[in-house]
Amino acid sequence: MKGIVYIVLLLCCCKNAFSQEKSFPDSIFQKSLQEVVVTATRNERKLGNVAVPVTVINQKTIRQAASLRLKDILQEQAGLFITNGFGAGVQMQGLNPDYTLILIDGEPIIGRTSGVLDLNRISVGNIKKIEIVKGPSSSLYGSEAMAGVINIITDKSFQPNVELGLRYGTYKTFDGNLTASTRIGKFGVQAFLNQFNTDGYSIRPYSVERTSLPISRSTAQIQMQYRWNEKTALNASVRYNYEHIKNELAVSNNGQTVNSSGREINKDLNVSAALTHRFSKSVFNSLRLYGTRFEGSQKLTTTNAGGYDDYFLQHFMRAENQTNFQVSKQINITTGIGYQQEKVRSSRYDDKNSQKENSVGYGYFQTEWSPYQKLSLIAGFRYDANKVYAAAFSPKIAAKYAFSDRLQIRASYGKGFKAPDFRQLYLNFTNTSAGSYSVYGALEAGSTIAQLDAAGLIKQYENDFYALQNLRPEYSNGFNAGFTFFPLKKLQWQLNIFRNDIKDLIESRLVATRINNTQIYSYINVKQAFTQGLESNISFLIYPCWTFNAGYQFLQTADKDEWQKVKAGNYYYTRDANNNTRLLSRKDYIGLPNRSKHMGNFKIGFEAPNARWFVNMRALYRSKWVVFDKDGNGIYNRQDEFADGFVQLNLSAGYQLKNGLRFQVGTDNALNYTDAANLPNAPGRTFFAGVNWNFKKQSSNNIKK
Amino acid sequence: MLKSMRKFSILLAAVIIAFSSCKKEDVVTPVDTTNDGSFKVFTQGKVTTVQNLIADTIIGISPIGQPYGTGKYSFYSIENNSLVPSSDSATNRWDIAFRGTSILTNAGTSGPGNGGAFVQVGTFDAISAVSADSTFRTDAAPLYAIPLGSGKGWYNYNGASNLLTPIPGRVMMIRTASGKYAKLEILNYYKTGITPSSTAPDDIKINTQRYYNFRYTFQANGSTTF
Numbered sequence: 001m002k003g004i005v006y007i008v009l010l011l012c013c014c015k016n017a018f019s020q021e022k023s024f025p026d027s028i029f030q031k032s033l034q035e036v037v038v039t040a041t042r043n044e045r046k047l048g049n050v051a052v053p054v055t056v057i058n059q060k061t062i063r064q065a066a067s068l069r070l071k072d073i074l075q076e077q078a079g080l081f082i083t084n085g086f087g088a089g090v091q092m093q094g095l096n097p098d099y100t101l102i103l104i105d106g107e108p109i110i111g112r113t114s115g116v117l118d119l120n121r122i123s124v125g126n127i128k129k130i131e132i133v134k135g136p137s138s139s140l141y142g143s144e145a146m147a148g149v150i151n152i153i154t155d156k157s158f159q160p161n162v163e164l165g166l167r168y169g170t171y172k173t174f175d176g177n178l179t180a181s182t183r184i185g186k187f188g189v190q191a192f193l194n195q196f197n198t199d200g201y202s203i204r205p206y207s208v209e210r211t212s213l214p215i216s217r218s219t220a221q222i223q224m225q226y227r228w229n230e231k232t233a234l235n236a237s238v239r240y241n242y243e244h245i246k247n248e249l250a251v252s253n254n255g256q257t258v259n260s261s262g263r264e265i266n267k268d269l270n271v272s273a274a275l276t277h278r279f280s281k282s283v284f285n286s287l288r289l290y291g292t293r294f295e296g297s298q299k300l301t302t303t304n305a306g307g308y309d310d311y312f313l314q315h316f317m318r319a320e321n322q323t324n325f326q327v328s329k330q331i332n333i334t335t336g337i338g339y340q341q342e343k344v345r346s347s348r349y350d351d352k353n354s355q356k357e358n359s360v361g362y363g364y365f366q367t368e369w370s371p372y373q374k375l376s377l378i379a380g381f382r383y384d385a386n387k388v389y390a391a392a393f394s395p396k397i398a399a400k401y402a403f404s405d406r407l408q409i410r411a412s413y414g415k416g417f418k419a420p421d422f423r424q425l426y427l428n429f430t431n432t433s434a435g436s437y438s439v440y441g442a443l444e445a446g447s448t449i450a451q452l453d454a455a456g457l458i459k460q461y462e463n464d465f466y467a468l469q470n471l472r473p474e475y476s477n478g479f480n481a482g483f484t485f486f487p488l489k490k491l492q493w494q495l496n497i498f499r500n501d502i503k504d505l506i507e508s509r510l511v512a513t514r515i516n517n518t519q520i521y522s523y524i525n526v527k528q529a530f531t532q533g534l535e536s537n538i539s540f541l542i543y544p545c546w547t548f549n550a551g552y553q554f555l556q557t558a559d560k561d562e563w564q565k566v567k568a569g570n571y572y573y574t575r576d577a578n579n580n581t582r583l584l585s586r587k588d589y590i591g592l593p594n595r596s597k598h599m600g601n602f603k604i605g606f607e608a609p610n611a612r613w614f615v616n617m618r619a620l621y622r623s624k625w626v627v628f629d630k631d632g633n634g635i636y637n638r639q640d641e642f643a644d645g646f647v648q649l650n651l652s653a654g655y656q657l658k659n660g661l662r663f664q665v666g667t668d669n670a671l672n673y674t675d676a677a678n679l680p681n682a683p684g685r686t687f688f689a690g691v692n693w694n695f696k697k698q699s700s701n702n703i704k705k
Numbered sequence: 706m707l708k709s710m711r712k713f714s715i716l717l718a719a720v721i722i723a724f725s726s727c728k729k730e731d732v733v734t735p736v737d738t739t740n741d742g743s744f745k746v747f748t749q750g751k752v753t754t755v756q757n758l759i760a761d762t763i764i765g766i767s768p769i770g771q772p773y774g775t776g777k778y779s780f781y782s783i784e785n786n787s788l789v790p791s792s793d794s795a796t797n798r799w800d801i802a803f804r805g806t807s808i809l810t811n812a813g814t815s816g817p818g819n820g821g822a823f824v825q826v827g828t829f830d831a832i833s834a835v836s837a838d839s840t841f842r843t844d845a846a847p848l849y850a851i852p853l854g855s856g857k858g859w860y861n862y863n864g865a866s867n868l869l870t871p872i873p874g875r876v877m878m879i880r881t882a883s884g885k886y887a888k889l890e891i892l893n894y895y896k897t898g899i900t901p902s903s904t905a906p907d908d909i910k911i912n913t914q915r916y917y918n919f920r921y922t923f924q925a926n927g928s929t930t931f
Contacts, residue, residue, distance in 0.1 A: 459847075510854075517847045519854075571826060573874020579892045581828045581873045628903050632861040632870020677904050 032056075033484075038106070039131040039151040041368065041378065042140050042334055043324055051378050051398035052412045053480055053496045053535075055132040059155070062124050064605065064616055066652045066666050066688065068167070068175045068196060070152065071119035073130065076618055076650075078551025078601055079535045080132075083594060084681050087118025093134060093498050094531030094555045094595050095147035099418055099476070101137070103151040105237065107272050108144070110316045111294030115421070121241060121268065123219045125165065125177040126192040128155040134535075135498065136416025136478040139380045139396035142362055146416030146476045147500070156223060156235070157181070158188030161696040167664075169688030172199035188225040194218070201683045204676040211680045216244045231278040241268035247300070260302035269293045282326040291317045312346040314422075332368040334380075337361075342422075349441070350428035360386040360419075366396075374402045378412075388425060388443065390472045392417040411481040417473040424471060424506050424523040437519045439508060442471045445522035449512050457515050464509040467524045474525070476502045482535075490541040499532040528560035529592060549603040557591040562635050574631045574638060588637040590626045596645065598623035613655040620648045627678055643678035647671060662692040740898045740918070746786050751922045751931065753786055757896055758917040760803035772911050778802040778809065783879065783887050783923050800881040801889070803917050806860060806869065808851040811882035813843035818882025822850035824858055825876050829890040829920070832876055835929035841880050851877060859891050866903035867910055869894045879921070886929055889921035 033048030040050045047054060057073060067073035071088040074080050081091040089097025098115030101108060102122075109117060124130075130152050137145040158181050165177040174197045181190035196217040200210045221239040247262035269292065276286040298310040320338035327333055341359040345352050366380030378398040385391045398412035426441040428448070440448050445468055452458050482496030505527035512520040533555040540548040565571040572584040598621070605616040624642040631638055652666030665688065672685040736747045738754070745756040758781065761774035780789040780799035789799040797818045802809040811818030821841030825832060842850035855862035855869075859877065862869045871891040879887040892898060896916040901909050922931045 513847075571874075573826075573828065573872075575873035579898075581830075581890070583828070583874070628866065629861065629863060630870070630900075630903075631873050632863075633873050634856060634861050 037131050038153070039103075039149055040133050040137075041366065042106075042322065042336075043332065043368075048408070048484075049376060049400070051376055051400035051410045052137075052414075053134045053410070053482060055134075055537075057130040057132070059128050062127060062130075063664075064614055064652060064654065065618065065650070066167075066664055066668075066690070067124050069120045070122040070124055070130075073124060074119060074150070076601060076603075076620060077132070078537055079134070079553035079599065081596065081599060081622065082119070082681070083116070084679065086113040086116040088120050088681060089116035090119060090150070091595070092132075092147040093478075093500055094533065094557045094592070095476075095500065095502070099144065099146035099416070099474075101141050101144040101149045103141075103149065104239070104270065105154055105272070106151060107270065107288075107290045107292070107318075108316070109268070109270070110292055110314050111266065111268060111296060111312075112421070113296070113312075114423075120215075121217070121243060121266065122152065123177075123194040123196065123217070123241075124152075125175075125194045125219075126154050126179055126190075126221065128153050134496065135412055135480040136394070136396070136414035136476055136500075138392070138394035138416040139382045139414055140364055140366065142360070142382060142384050142394070143392070143417060143419040143473070146418050146474070146478075146502075154192075154221070154223065154237075155179075155181075156188075156190065156225065158183045158190055158225060159696060161694065163692065163694045163696075165690065165692040167688055167690030170686035171201045171683065172197065173686070173688065174198075175690075186227050188227070190223045192219070192221040192223075194220075203674045203680070203684060210247075210249075211676060212683065214246045218242045232276070234273065234275050236273045237270070239268070239270040241266075243267070258303055260300055260307065262298065262300035264296070264298045266294070266296045284324045286322050288320045288322070289318070290320075291315070310347055311352045312348060313344065313352075315341075315343040317341050330370050334366040334368075335364065337363045344422045344426075346422075348423065348429070349426045356422050356426045358386055358388045358422075358425075360384050376400045384417075384419075386419070389420050389470055392419070392473045392475075406486045407483060408485075409481075409483045412479070414478050416476045416478060419473050420471040420506060420523070427523075437521065439521045442468065442523045445511060445520070449520060452512075452514065452520075458512055459515045459517070460513045462510050462512060464522075464524060465511040467509075467526075468511060468522055469524075471506060471523060472504050472525050474502065474504050474506055476500050490543065492537075492539045494537045495534065496536075497532075497534040499530065501528075501530050503528045505529060529558060530560060531555065531557045531592075531595075544609045545606055547603075547605040547607075549605075550600070551602075552598070552600040555595055555597055555599070557595050558589070559592060559635075563589065566635075572633050572635055572637070574633055584633070584635075584637055590636040590641070593626050593636055596623045596625045598645075611656070613653070615653045616651070618650045620650070622646060643675065646673045646675065646679070648673060648682070660694040660696070662694070663690070664692070665689045742897045742916075744788075748786065752920050753923065754918075754920045755781070756898060756918050758788070758803060758919070760915045760917050761805055762915045763911050766911075774805065774915070776804070778804040778807075783881050783889070783921060784883065784885070784925070797882040800887075801879060805915055806862075806894075807849070807853060808859070808877075809844055810850050810879060812850075812880075814846040815844040815849075816882065819880065819884040820850075820882050821880040823878050824851060825878050825888075826874055827876055828874060829876050829888065832878075832888050833931055835878055835886050835888075837929075839878065841878070860894065863903075867907070868900055868903060869914065870900060881923070885924060885927050886931075887921050887923040888931055889919055891917065891919045893918040 035047045035056060036044045037047050037050060037054055037056060038044055040052050040054050062073050065073060065076055071082055074090055075082045083089040083091050083097055090100055091097060092100045102117050132150050134148040137149045141149055160182040163179045167175045176195045178193045198215050200212040200214045202210045204211055219241045223237045225233060225235050227233040243266040245264040250257055250259045272290045274286055274288040278284045294314045296312040300307045318338060318340035320336055322336035325333040339361050343355055343357040345355050362382060362384040364382035368378050370376040381395040383393050394415045394417060396414035400408060400410040402408045424441055425443045427439050428444055430438040449458060478500045480496055480498045485493045504525035506523050507526050508521045509524055510519055511522045533553060535553045538550045566584055566586055566589045569583060573581050574584050575581050600621045603618045607614040623645040626636040626641050627643045628641045629636060630641045649670040650668045651670055654662060654664040656662045667685060667687050669685050674684050736749055740756050742757055744758060747754055758779060760779050761777055763772040763774055766772050777791060780791060780794055780802045782789050782798060783800040800811055800820060809815040810822045811820035821843045823842050844850050852858035859875050860869050860871050877889045879889050881887060894914055896913040898918040901913060924931055
């Protein structure tokens with residue numbers, strides 16, 4: 001009964017809203033197109049003028065979704081899927097996490113394990129917005145920007161303010177944020193502290209082993225700005241992140257119990273400085289220096305002979321200068337040069353004292369040309385040269401045409417690449433427990449095998465040995481085309497279709513066999529694949545109360561060699577439950593594993609007209625995805641090889657007092673959907689409550705009085 | 706106790722065989738094809754099926770977690786549809802031998818016979834003859850006529866689930882010790898012919914593996930057609 005009253009109240013409020021509609025001169029969406037974005041062109045451009053697909057997630061969305069880590073907010077976006085294994089990675093346009101570049105304020109985050117950058121390492125407490133650019137962006141960003149770029153933009157307003165946020169929830173999950181900023185004359189400073197703890201959880205039946213381990217993460221960041229005048233400013237930032245993961249477990253086998261105790265510590269340090277200067281109305285220059293360090297160590301001790309000790313240290317340093325010229329009202333040119341150096345020491349390669357390094361020199365150039373108001377064109381390229389693997393040339397072209405205020409179309413083509421990583425170049429690994437096979441990086445394999453052969457230890461070269469050579473980067477050619485359409489003033493429909501052709505994917509292959517029959521593997525450019533699909537986002541507003549969002553992605557993928565063989569119809573077979581074998585047909589072929597054909601989300605938000613309180617519901621859907629080759633033919637084709645699709649429902653509500661206090665409660669995964677085998681990172685239903693105090697809001701409210 | 710049980714069952718089997726062979730009517734007794742986990746050989750038409758041929762099952766786990774067996778092969782005669790004692794391993798009495806994922810044929814470094822094999826792509830039913838351009842490989846340790854390794858010969862091993870599956874559409878063309886031909890398909894590698902679920906506990910995956918379930922057609926007249 002109470003509920004009905006509330007619904008009536010809500011409807012009443014919206015009726016008021018409709019009656020007020022005339023007083024709103026412009027659609028809120030048209031306003032959103034005026035939002036300034038930087039990631040797509042490395043220039044400040046209005047969202048509506050950008051020719052490539054860009055999504056912006058603003059701070060309000062992040063806060064109302066009660067997100068804590070980068071993973072939490074990205075998983076609510078259409079077309080992004082969070083993968084498990086080596087942390088939470090993001091799959092964009094069907095490409096693995098390896099192929100999405102992740103930036104904080106335009107500078108890359110390092111420390112990937114097996115290509116995955118764990119999104120849980122990044123707190124969203126001080127984020128102003130997240131810009132997501134889809135499609136190859138190597139023409140501006142170089143390696144890794146193959147599927148796209150996610151740029152996290154921190155708040156740099158330096159307004160005098162103190163903000164404190166505390167939150168507690170299921171599984172002893174605690175999150176605390178403290179942000180303090182001020183401006184003293186020409187000097188601005190902001191400090192941010194975040195502490196996150198969780199006790200982990202276990203969703204596997206009959207197992208005491210935790211699916212998710214107890215974790216503690218601490219982040220501190222200081223940002224400073226010195227502004228001499230309107231033309232010249234210096235920005236500097238230091239960010240440090242510390243992560244501690246505990247793993248205590250006991251395994252019983254035949255009455256024997258083996259206790260093991262593990263700990264993983266990851267430390268991130270990022271230091272950046274940027275000097276910007278406007279030489280004239282048409283020339284703007286920025287000089288950026290960036291250094292980052294990631295150190296990860298994992299140690300496991302057990303009461304039996306097992307256990308391991310893993311160490312990884314990576315340094316990345318970069319100097320870059322970018323100049324923007326406004327040649328005329330129609331033409332803008334952006335050009336930059338840079339040099340970066342990367343060093344790695346790891347027990348995963350040979351020994352942890354041997355340092356591997358690579359340096360890259362690069363230059364990029366981009367022209368934006370708007371011959372007349374409705375049409376804008378972008379053409380650009382980047383060249384990356386280095387001493388270890390083949391150089392990369394990455395062009396991009398894009399066009400946007402506005403038929404009217406209601407309909408814009410855009411299309412783009414870009415080439416993306418991902419440089420071979422240190423593992424693929426330098427690995428020197430021999431597994432003494434499982435069959436004593438060895439894996440050598442591409443730069444090590446040739447000489448190591450030659451030495452072994454000289455000592456008479458090589459029995460046989462495999463065909464792939466002769467394919468060993470300097471690795472080339474992995475390449476993609478990406479096409480995107482779509483529109484933004486306003487069928488109604490408050491109804492926005494964005495559609496993008498995409499196709500990515502990926503070649504020279506690097507895989508490990510058997511290259512030689514030793515006299516004692518142990519096998520030697522190395523890395524070569526072998527595989528080809530494609531992903532294609534469409535993404536649609538529909539937003540509908542009933543001002544000022546209701547927002548409705550519906551996002552959807554359709555995705556098809558294939559390994560091109562597998563697909564060719566399936567089409568040829570003489571290589572792949574399958575077997576049914578009665579062991580009857582038959583030739584695989586085209587329609588059996590599913591494609592790459594861990595990808596859902598359909599993904600979607602549906603979000604309803606209600607916000608009181610006075611903005612004092614809000615309620616929202618976010619439903620996330622993912623269709624079944626293939627995980628297992630049950631019939632053993634090496635590819636994915638059977639209907640029983642899938643993990644089940646699911647719906648996750650998240651709810652949140654908040655209330656704001658005049659004195660700057662905000663309260664928020666919510667539940668994630670309200671339907672309590674779990675799948676221990678395939679979704680170990682998704683706990684069951686969780687609850688949380690939080691409070692946030694904003695000093696500025698308090699004082700500004702006082703002033704109003 | 707166990708011994709006497711076995712004796713009793715052998716006696717029972719002998720009695721049953723004795724009685725059934727005594728039947729005067731030429732009624733074809735229906736073949737019991739149910740797979741109860743025991744070693745069984747039966748023939749239906751041209752196709753002989755073997756269930757649960759034990760190929761050096763795992764007897765222990767090494768300190769570093771590697772399962773191991775006794776290291777002995779199980780020898781089988783395709784011509785006689787029966788197991789061959791390992792004391793006959795140096796004779797022509799066997800045609801094919803199994804140990805873990807390794808399969809031997811009786812020739813070259815494996816035995817004195819005239820055997821050999823190769824893996825052909827296709828379905829068991831569709832292969833009606835040994836094609837004229839076939840080359841039979843012989844074992845030359847450490848290279849074998851049936852190649853070792855996941856994805857290279859007859860099986861795929863999934864490192865994530867630790868399960869082994871025969872590749873569908875791979876048929877072994879076998880030349881027996883006496884030089885006659887057979888086509889043979891491995892159906893399953895686990896006891897009762899059912900691969901454990903990918904989420905099954907490790908001890909089930911370990912204790913039910915190395916039980917070969919396969920079928921073959923043998924051409925006794927020495928021709929290359931089946």
